[in-house]
Amino acid sequence: MKWSLNLGRIAGIKILVHWTFALLLGWVAFTESQRGSDLPTTLLAMGFIITVFFCVVLHELGHALTAQRYGISTKMITLLPIGGVASLERMPQDPKKELMIAVAGPAVNVVIAFILWLVLPSIGDSFSEEFFLRITPANFFYLLLFVNVVLVVFNAIPAFPMDGGRVLRALLAFKLGRVRATQIAANLGQFLAIIFVFIGFMYNPFLILIGAFVFFGAYSENILVQHLDYLRGHSVREGMMTNFVTLAPTETVREALNKLLMGSEHEFVIEEEGKVVGTLTRSQLIQAVKEEQMQLPVVEIMSADVKTFNVQDKLSDAYTELQKTRVPLYPVLENGRLAGVINTDNINEFIMIKSALTH
Known part of the structure:
Protein backbone atom coordinates (compact mmCIF):
# COMPACT_ATOMS: atom_id res chain seq x y z
CA MET A 1 0.00 0.00 0.00
CA LYS A 2 1.30 3.46 -0.92
CA TRP A 3 2.46 5.87 1.78
CA SER A 4 3.10 3.10 4.29
CA LEU A 5 6.07 2.58 6.58
CA ASN A 6 7.61 -0.91 6.54
CA LEU A 7 8.04 -2.12 10.13
CA GLY A 8 9.70 -5.38 9.10
CA ARG A 9 8.51 -8.95 8.70
CA ILE A 10 6.95 -11.53 10.99
CA ALA A 11 6.88 -15.14 9.72
CA GLY A 12 7.81 -13.76 6.30
CA ILE A 13 4.82 -11.38 6.25
CA LYS A 14 5.52 -7.68 5.71
CA ILE A 15 4.09 -5.42 8.42
CA LEU A 16 3.16 -1.95 7.20
CA VAL A 17 1.69 1.04 9.00
CA HIS A 18 -0.20 3.56 6.87
CA TRP A 19 0.69 7.23 7.28
CA THR A 20 -2.86 7.99 8.46
CA PHE A 21 -2.04 6.05 11.65
CA ALA A 22 -0.02 9.14 12.65
CA LEU A 23 -3.29 11.11 12.56
CA LEU A 24 -4.72 8.78 15.20
CA LEU A 25 -1.72 9.30 17.48
CA GLY A 26 -1.95 13.04 16.85
CA TRP A 27 -5.64 13.01 17.76
CA VAL A 28 -4.84 11.17 21.02
CA ALA A 29 -2.11 13.70 21.86
CA PHE A 30 -4.48 16.60 21.07
CA THR A 31 -7.25 15.09 23.23
CA GLU A 32 -4.87 14.67 26.16
CA SER A 33 -3.60 18.25 25.81
CA GLN A 34 -7.21 19.51 25.87
CA ARG A 35 -7.65 17.65 29.13
CA GLY A 36 -4.58 19.36 30.54
CA SER A 37 -2.56 16.13 30.76
CA ASP A 38 1.18 16.33 31.30
CA LEU A 39 3.73 14.74 28.95
CA PRO A 40 4.03 11.36 30.78
CA THR A 41 0.24 10.92 30.73
CA THR A 42 0.07 11.83 27.03
CA LEU A 43 2.86 9.39 26.17
CA LEU A 44 1.12 6.67 28.19
CA ALA A 45 -2.12 7.23 26.23
CA MET A 46 -0.22 7.04 22.94
CA GLY A 47 1.60 3.94 24.19
CA PHE A 48 -1.75 2.33 24.94
CA ILE A 49 -2.92 2.92 21.36
CA ILE A 50 0.30 1.36 20.03
CA THR A 51 -0.17 -1.63 22.36
CA VAL A 52 -3.75 -2.09 21.16
CA PHE A 53 -2.54 -2.10 17.58
CA PHE A 54 0.11 -4.65 18.48
CA CYS A 55 -2.83 -6.86 19.50
CA VAL A 56 -4.42 -6.04 16.14
CA VAL A 57 -1.25 -7.25 14.38
CA LEU A 58 -1.44 -10.49 16.36
CA HIS A 59 -5.12 -10.75 15.35
CA GLU A 60 -4.23 -10.39 11.66
CA LEU A 61 -1.35 -12.86 12.05
CA GLY A 62 -3.92 -15.32 13.35
CA HIS A 63 -5.71 -15.06 10.00
CA ALA A 64 -2.49 -15.10 7.98
CA LEU A 65 -0.79 -18.05 9.68
CA THR A 66 -3.97 -20.13 9.54
CA ALA A 67 -4.26 -19.34 5.83
CA GLN A 68 -0.62 -20.36 5.45
CA ARG A 69 -1.53 -23.82 6.73
CA TYR A 70 -3.84 -24.16 3.73
CA GLY A 71 -1.19 -23.02 1.26
CA ILE A 72 -2.45 -19.43 1.04
CA SER A 73 0.24 -16.79 1.45
CA THR A 74 -0.19 -13.27 2.85
CA LYS A 75 1.69 -10.42 1.17
CA MET A 76 1.37 -7.92 3.98
CA ILE A 77 -0.50 -6.72 7.03
CA THR A 78 -1.33 -3.02 6.95
CA LEU A 79 -2.26 -1.01 10.02
CA LEU A 80 -4.85 1.73 9.49
CA PRO A 81 -6.54 4.00 12.06
CA ILE A 82 -9.66 1.81 11.80
CA GLY A 83 -7.76 -1.47 12.33
CA GLY A 84 -5.60 -3.94 10.46
CA VAL A 85 -5.91 -5.55 7.04
CA ALA A 86 -4.22 -8.83 6.14
CA SER A 87 -3.75 -9.00 2.36
CA LEU A 88 -4.29 -12.70 1.76
CA GLU A 89 -3.37 -13.95 -1.69
CA ARG A 90 -6.88 -15.38 -1.98
CA MET A 91 -9.68 -16.82 0.12
CA PRO A 92 -10.20 -20.59 -0.02
CA GLN A 93 -13.22 -21.95 -1.87
CA ASP A 94 -13.73 -24.58 0.82
CA PRO A 95 -16.12 -23.08 3.44
CA LYS A 96 -14.50 -25.13 6.22
CA LYS A 97 -11.11 -23.55 5.51
CA GLU A 98 -12.60 -20.06 5.27
CA LEU A 99 -14.36 -20.62 8.57
CA MET A 100 -11.10 -21.60 10.27
CA ILE A 101 -9.25 -18.57 8.82
CA ALA A 102 -12.05 -16.17 9.83
CA VAL A 103 -12.26 -17.50 13.39
CA ALA A 104 -8.47 -17.52 13.91
CA GLY A 105 -8.18 -13.72 14.27
CA PRO A 106 -10.73 -13.22 17.07
CA ALA A 107 -9.40 -16.39 18.72
CA VAL A 108 -6.09 -14.60 19.21
CA ASN A 109 -7.86 -11.78 21.07
CA VAL A 110 -9.67 -14.33 23.22
CA VAL A 111 -6.30 -15.84 24.18
CA ILE A 112 -4.81 -12.39 24.96
CA ALA A 113 -7.84 -11.44 27.10
CA PHE A 114 -7.75 -14.80 28.91
CA ILE A 115 -4.04 -14.49 29.72
CA LEU A 116 -4.53 -10.95 31.06
CA TRP A 117 -7.51 -12.13 33.13
CA LEU A 118 -5.36 -14.88 34.63
CA VAL A 119 -2.37 -12.72 35.54
CA LEU A 120 -4.06 -9.49 36.63
CA PRO A 121 -5.15 -9.29 40.28
CA SER A 122 -8.84 -8.92 40.94
CA ILE A 123 -9.96 -5.35 41.62
CA GLY A 124 -13.38 -6.28 42.98
CA ASP A 125 -15.90 -3.44 42.73
CA SER A 126 -13.34 -0.78 41.79
CA PHE A 127 -14.74 -0.38 38.29
CA SER A 128 -16.45 2.96 37.71
CA GLU A 129 -17.05 5.36 34.87
CA GLU A 130 -13.83 7.19 35.74
CA PHE A 131 -11.91 3.91 35.44
CA PHE A 132 -12.47 4.02 31.66
CA LEU A 133 -12.02 7.76 31.11
CA ARG A 134 -8.26 8.05 31.46
CA ILE A 135 -5.40 5.60 31.00
CA THR A 136 -3.12 5.29 34.02
CA PRO A 137 -0.34 2.84 34.96
CA ALA A 138 -2.83 1.21 37.35
CA ASN A 139 -5.53 0.47 34.76
CA PHE A 140 -3.38 0.10 31.61
CA PHE A 141 -3.58 -3.71 31.33
CA TYR A 142 -7.15 -3.89 32.61
CA LEU A 143 -8.20 -1.58 29.77
CA LEU A 144 -6.14 -3.69 27.36
CA LEU A 145 -8.11 -6.75 28.50
CA PHE A 146 -11.34 -4.81 27.96
CA VAL A 147 -10.30 -3.70 24.47
CA ASN A 148 -9.48 -7.28 23.43
CA VAL A 149 -12.93 -8.39 24.59
CA VAL A 150 -14.46 -5.53 22.59
CA LEU A 151 -12.46 -6.60 19.52
CA VAL A 152 -13.86 -10.11 19.82
CA VAL A 153 -17.44 -8.84 20.17
CA PHE A 154 -17.07 -6.25 17.39
CA ASN A 155 -15.56 -8.77 14.97
CA ALA A 156 -18.44 -11.15 15.70
CA ILE A 157 -20.85 -8.69 14.03
CA PRO A 158 -21.92 -10.41 10.76
CA ALA A 159 -20.95 -7.42 8.62
CA PHE A 160 -19.20 -9.00 5.63
CA PRO A 161 -16.26 -8.76 4.87
CA MET A 162 -15.47 -8.42 8.60
CA ASP A 163 -14.63 -11.65 10.45
CA GLY A 164 -18.21 -12.23 11.58
CA GLY A 165 -19.42 -11.75 8.01
CA ARG A 166 -16.88 -14.25 6.70
CA VAL A 167 -17.98 -16.76 9.33
CA LEU A 168 -21.58 -16.22 8.20
CA ARG A 169 -20.60 -16.64 4.53
CA ALA A 170 -18.71 -19.87 5.30
CA LEU A 171 -21.64 -21.31 7.29
CA LEU A 172 -24.15 -20.40 4.57
CA ALA A 173 -21.86 -21.83 1.87
CA PHE A 174 -22.13 -25.31 3.36
CA LYS A 175 -25.79 -25.38 2.25
CA LEU A 176 -26.25 -22.64 -0.35
CA GLY A 177 -22.96 -22.60 -2.25
CA ARG A 178 -20.36 -19.85 -2.31
CA VAL A 179 -22.08 -17.48 -4.75
CA ARG A 180 -25.46 -17.34 -3.00
CA ALA A 181 -23.80 -17.29 0.43
CA THR A 182 -21.68 -14.31 -0.62
CA GLN A 183 -24.72 -12.42 -1.92
CA ILE A 184 -26.59 -12.85 1.37
CA ALA A 185 -23.57 -12.02 3.55
CA ALA A 186 -22.64 -9.01 1.38
CA ASN A 187 -26.19 -7.59 1.44
CA LEU A 188 -26.33 -7.93 5.21
CA GLY A 189 -22.86 -6.39 5.49
CA GLN A 190 -23.87 -3.37 3.41
CA PHE A 191 -27.05 -2.92 5.49
CA LEU A 192 -25.02 -2.96 8.72
CA ALA A 193 -22.45 -0.63 7.15
CA ILE A 194 -25.16 1.97 6.59
CA ILE A 195 -26.12 1.64 10.25
CA PHE A 196 -22.45 2.12 11.22
CA VAL A 197 -22.36 5.35 9.21
CA PHE A 198 -25.53 6.73 10.84
CA ILE A 199 -24.25 5.90 14.32
CA GLY A 200 -20.87 7.36 13.38
CA PHE A 201 -22.42 10.73 12.49
CA MET A 202 -24.05 10.86 15.91
CA TYR A 203 -21.31 9.44 18.14
CA ASN A 204 -17.96 8.41 16.64
CA PRO A 205 -16.48 9.44 13.27
CA PHE A 206 -14.37 6.27 13.14
CA LEU A 207 -17.56 4.27 12.64
CA ILE A 208 -18.12 6.22 9.42
CA LEU A 209 -14.76 5.01 8.10
CA ILE A 210 -15.51 1.44 9.19
CA GLY A 211 -18.95 1.63 7.57
CA ALA A 212 -17.45 2.83 4.28
CA PHE A 213 -14.81 0.10 4.39
CA VAL A 214 -17.42 -2.60 5.04
CA PHE A 215 -19.87 -1.30 2.41
CA PHE A 216 -17.41 -1.14 -0.47
CA GLY A 217 -15.55 -4.24 0.67
CA ALA A 218 -18.78 -6.26 0.64
CA TYR A 219 -19.72 -4.90 -2.78
CA SER A 220 -16.30 -5.65 -4.30
CA GLU A 221 -16.11 -9.21 -2.98
CA ASN A 222 -19.65 -9.99 -4.05
CA ILE A 223 -18.84 -8.87 -7.59
CA LEU A 224 -15.56 -10.80 -7.59
CA VAL A 225 -17.21 -14.05 -6.51
CA GLN A 226 -19.93 -13.65 -9.17
CA HIS A 227 -17.31 -13.01 -11.85
CA LEU A 228 -15.27 -16.04 -10.85
CA ASP A 229 -18.43 -18.14 -11.03
CA TYR A 230 -19.03 -17.00 -14.62
CA LEU A 231 -15.42 -17.91 -15.50
CA ARG A 232 -15.47 -21.35 -13.88
CA GLY A 233 -14.87 -24.14 -16.39
CA HIS A 234 -13.48 -21.84 -19.09
CA SER A 235 -9.91 -21.72 -20.39
Missing part, protein backbone atom coordinates in the same frame (compact mmCIF):
# COMPACT_ATOMS: atom_id res chain seq x y z
CA VAL A 236 -7.67 -18.78 -21.21
CA ARG A 237 -8.04 -19.69 -24.91
CA GLU A 238 -11.72 -18.70 -24.72
CA GLY A 239 -11.04 -15.29 -23.24
CA MET A 240 -7.83 -14.21 -24.98
CA MET A 241 -7.48 -11.75 -27.85
CA THR A 242 -6.02 -13.10 -31.08
CA ASN A 243 -6.19 -9.84 -33.03
CA PHE A 244 -3.35 -7.75 -31.61
CA VAL A 245 -0.27 -5.80 -32.66
CA THR A 246 3.25 -6.94 -31.80
CA LEU A 247 6.65 -5.29 -32.07
CA ALA A 248 9.98 -6.74 -33.13
CA PRO A 249 12.91 -6.14 -30.73
CA THR A 250 14.71 -4.09 -33.39
CA GLU A 251 11.84 -1.66 -34.04
CA THR A 252 12.50 1.84 -32.77
CA VAL A 253 10.57 3.94 -30.29
CA ARG A 254 9.40 6.10 -33.21
CA GLU A 255 7.99 3.05 -35.03
CA ALA A 256 6.28 1.88 -31.83
CA LEU A 257 4.71 5.36 -31.41
CA ASN A 258 3.33 5.16 -34.94
CA LYS A 259 1.66 1.84 -34.12
CA LEU A 260 0.34 3.33 -30.89
CA LEU A 261 -1.26 6.22 -32.79
CA MET A 262 -2.64 4.05 -35.63
CA GLY A 263 -4.45 1.55 -33.42
CA SER A 264 -6.16 1.11 -30.07
CA GLU A 265 -3.34 -0.80 -28.34
CA HIS A 266 -1.80 0.78 -25.26
CA GLU A 267 0.54 -2.15 -24.56
CA PHE A 268 2.57 -4.29 -26.91
CA VAL A 269 4.14 -7.72 -26.83
CA ILE A 270 7.71 -7.79 -28.13
CA GLU A 271 8.18 -11.03 -30.06
CA GLU A 272 10.78 -12.58 -32.29
CA GLU A 273 9.82 -15.53 -34.48
CA GLY A 274 6.88 -16.39 -32.22
CA LYS A 275 8.93 -16.21 -29.02
CA VAL A 276 7.96 -13.61 -26.42
CA VAL A 277 10.94 -11.51 -25.37
CA GLY A 278 9.18 -8.72 -23.47
CA THR A 279 6.30 -6.27 -23.14
CA LEU A 280 6.09 -2.52 -23.67
CA THR A 281 3.56 -0.13 -22.12
CA ARG A 282 2.39 3.28 -23.26
CA SER A 283 3.97 4.91 -20.19
CA GLN A 284 7.36 3.38 -21.08
CA LEU A 285 7.03 4.79 -24.60
CA ILE A 286 6.09 8.26 -23.36
CA GLN A 287 9.04 8.22 -20.96
CA ALA A 288 11.36 7.35 -23.87
CA VAL A 289 9.94 10.28 -25.87
CA LYS A 290 10.56 12.67 -22.97
CA GLU A 291 14.15 11.47 -22.84
CA GLU A 292 14.50 12.00 -26.62
CA GLN A 293 15.21 8.34 -27.36
CA MET A 294 13.17 8.13 -30.56
CA GLN A 295 15.74 6.02 -32.45
CA LEU A 296 16.34 3.60 -29.56
CA PRO A 297 15.28 -0.03 -30.22
CA VAL A 298 12.29 -1.04 -28.09
CA VAL A 299 14.32 -3.93 -26.68
CA GLU A 300 16.25 -1.31 -24.71
CA ILE A 301 13.20 0.04 -22.87
CA MET A 302 10.86 -2.98 -22.68
CA SER A 303 10.11 -5.13 -19.61
CA ALA A 304 11.96 -8.40 -20.10
CA ASP A 305 10.60 -10.13 -16.99
CA VAL A 306 7.27 -11.30 -18.37
CA LYS A 307 4.75 -13.69 -16.85
CA THR A 308 2.78 -15.65 -19.42
CA PHE A 309 -0.28 -17.88 -19.47
CA ASN A 310 -0.89 -21.03 -21.46
CA VAL A 311 -4.01 -21.40 -23.59
CA GLN A 312 -5.10 -24.32 -21.39
CA ASP A 313 -4.83 -22.41 -18.10
CA LYS A 314 -8.02 -21.59 -16.19
CA LEU A 315 -9.55 -18.26 -17.17
CA SER A 316 -10.48 -17.67 -13.53
CA ASP A 317 -6.80 -17.97 -12.55
CA ALA A 318 -5.84 -15.38 -15.17
CA TYR A 319 -8.57 -13.04 -13.91
CA THR A 320 -7.41 -13.41 -10.30
CA GLU A 321 -3.79 -12.74 -11.32
CA LEU A 322 -4.75 -9.64 -13.30
CA GLN A 323 -6.81 -8.31 -10.38
CA LYS A 324 -3.96 -8.93 -7.96
CA THR A 325 -1.03 -7.54 -9.97
CA ARG A 326 -2.80 -4.83 -12.02
CA VAL A 327 -0.49 -5.75 -14.92
CA PRO A 328 -2.16 -4.33 -18.05
CA LEU A 329 -1.54 -7.33 -20.33
CA TYR A 330 -0.22 -10.90 -20.31
CA PRO A 331 0.98 -12.87 -23.37
CA VAL A 332 -0.66 -16.27 -23.90
CA LEU A 333 1.40 -19.17 -25.23
CA GLU A 334 0.59 -22.38 -27.05
CA ASN A 335 3.40 -24.90 -27.36
CA GLY A 336 5.81 -22.18 -26.28
CA ARG A 337 4.80 -19.75 -29.01
CA LEU A 338 2.73 -16.56 -28.82
CA ALA A 339 -0.94 -17.37 -29.48
CA GLY A 340 -2.72 -14.35 -28.01
CA VAL A 341 -2.85 -11.77 -25.24
CA ILE A 342 -5.18 -11.34 -22.30
CA ASN A 343 -6.13 -8.37 -20.14
CA THR A 344 -8.76 -7.38 -17.62
CA ASP A 345 -10.94 -5.51 -20.13
CA ASN A 346 -11.27 -8.54 -22.40
CA ILE A 347 -12.13 -10.86 -19.50
CA ASN A 348 -14.73 -8.35 -18.28
CA GLU A 349 -16.29 -8.40 -21.76
CA PHE A 350 -16.33 -12.20 -21.62
CA ILE A 351 -18.12 -11.97 -18.24
CA MET A 352 -20.66 -9.49 -19.64
CA ILE A 353 -21.48 -11.86 -22.49
CA LYS A 354 -21.81 -14.85 -20.14
CA SER A 355 -24.03 -12.79 -17.84
CA ALA A 356 -26.27 -11.73 -20.73
CA LEU A 357 -26.59 -15.32 -21.99
CA THR A 358 -27.65 -16.60 -18.55
CA HIS A 359 -30.38 -13.98 -17.98
